[in-house]
Amino acid sequence: MPTASTPSKKYHNRAFYLNAAFELIRDIGIDKLTMRRLAEYLDVSAMAIYKHFGSKDELLKAVLDEFIARADVVPPAQLPWHEWVAQLARGMFRALQGETAWLPLLGSFDIGENALRVTTAFIDRLMQEGLAFEQAVAAYLTMIHLVIGAVTLQATFEKSMAAVAQTLAQEKQVSARPILAMVDRDQIDIGLPLFIAGLKARLAAAGRTQG
Amino acid sequence: MPTASTPSKKYHNRAFYLNAAFELIRDIGIDKLTMRRLAEYLDVSAMAIYKHFGSKDELLKAVLDEFIARADVVPPAQLPWHEWVAQLARGMFRALQGETAWLPLLGSFDIGENALRVTTAFIDRLMQEGLAFEQAVAAYLTMIHLVIGAVTLQATFEKSMAAVAQTLAQEKQVSARPILAMVDRDQIDIGLPLFIAGLKARLAAAGRTQG
DNA sequence: ACCTGAACACCGTTCAAGT
DNA sequence: ACCTGAACACCGTTCAAGT
Numbered sequence: 421m422p423t424a425s426t427p428s429k430k431y432h433n434r435a436f437y438l439n440a441a442f443e444l445i446r447d448i449g450i451d452k453l454t455m456r457r458l459a460e461y462l463d464v465s466a467m468a469i470y471k472h473f474g475s476k477d478e479l480l481k482a483v484l485d486e487f488i489a490r491a492d493v494v495p496p497a498q499l500p501w502h503e504w505v506a507q508l509a510r511g512m513f514r515a516l517q518g519e520t521a522w523l524p525l526l527g528s529f530d531i532g533e534n535a536l537r538v539t540t541a542f543i544d545r546l547m548q549e550g551l552a553f554e555q556a557v558a559a560y561l562t563m564i565h566l567v568i569g570a571v572t573l574q575a576t577f578e579k580s581m582a583a584v585a586q587t588l589a590q591e592k593q594v595s596a597r598p599i600l601a602m603v604d605r606d607q608i609d610i611g612l613p614l615f616i617a618g619l620k621a622r623l624a625a626a627g628r629t630q631g
Numbered sequence: 632m633p634t635a636s637t638p639s640k641k642y643h644n645r646a647f648y649l650n651a652a653f654e655l656i657r658d659i660g661i662d663k664l665t666m667r668r669l670a671e672y673l674d675v676s677a678m679a680i681y682k683h684f685g686s687k688d689e690l691l692k693a694v695l696d697e698f699i700a701r702a703d704v705v706p707p708a709q710l711p712w713h714e715w716v717a718q719l720a721r722g723m724f725r726a727l728q729g730e731t732a733w734l735p736l737l738g739s740f741d742i743g744e745n746a747l748r749v750t751t752a753f754i755d756r757l758m759q760e761g762l763a764f765e766q767a768v769a770a771y772l773t774m775i776h777l778v779i780g781a782v783t784l785q786a787t788f789e790k791s792m793a794a795v796a797q798t799l800a801q802e803k804q805v806s807a808r809p810i811l812a813m814v815d816r817d818q819i820d821i822g823l824p825l826f827i828a829g830l831k832a833r834l835a836a837a838g839r840t841q842g
Numbered sequence: 843a844c845c846t847g848a849a850c851a852c853c854g855t856t857c858a859a860g861t
Numbered sequence: 862a863c864c865t866g867a868a869c870a871c872c873g874t875t876c877a878a879g880t
Binding site for chain 4: 431
């Protein structure tokens, strides 16, 4: 099988283009991926891609689902639920981190096959712990909110960490150091304890109702 | 003072361009705003804008801060803290809702003057309730994560609500109706109770330590 | 000081034509 | 069936020139 780095001159299939797009995005970032650039990378005309993907959006959607699959964020089942949840959230965070350009796609694309797999794994686990189906769905959605928000803010802070801390410290008449420490952490680790605490309360309530 | 709808043929200042950009974005959406279109809207050359804003990004950054100011999301002080927090979060959610195109900006721009005002209001309120400064900052950041994530997912679901519910219901062998109900709610209302529960636990712990 | 017009180096996508 | 080349209708931004 030819790789994208040594493309054969024969015709390529959908999977080949998908893989090449994945590689190229890893190398140059998603916001720099253009149809013309991908074509050049494969030594092919830009229009060749359109035989396999109806539009750039369709291509990106496919890459995103592939990305989720390769991130492989579902933790081992033997972990206690709160660690399992924390690890899953951190895994998603890390996968998306630095790839802010994915975020508008998350907000505009349908749920893919591989994204669905993660969803059901999460819901299964929390139902196993005693949550009702609706509550498990709510918990899953909340975790996704936290991850997306954390990735978004992380990008802000990486570009202007010092500025934000400085401004806030001046305003509140406190030292900038604790703020810098806060902003220096992975953003996901800030909301996660609060989220787990909320989940614990809900699980306790569910246990009371059931038991 | 001339409005953007009846532009004078005299020179315009920075505030005028800013206001016009704000109006135009409200009308056509942020992703359709181009320098050429704004120029056409003002019956001016595209390059005129560059006298007042160094780049399109600088213009958008200014519009975003203006947007935050006009959203006016800080609730009345007499509300109990949990309602105050919930109202603030819902206000931000509603301001951003449907304007997904703002989200990549939130992730790439420095904090503006008006954004800072909301930040300090939130931190003040939670410190008043007994949280330490660092914890109040953490709570604020977590709320922002939730809002950004909720807005992002809301956009997804509005485009493919039925599809998501259907897929998930089939997978879990349950009726699609409760999932539809979940996805039909404002996404912010899903994570907010969990967040408030977590905050309550933290406030109780803080009270115990202090008292 | 502020604005214009033309130009540069890009985009995504269409369409007719090639093999 | 799959790919190419040229073209269309756009972008943000530069630069020299105008008033």
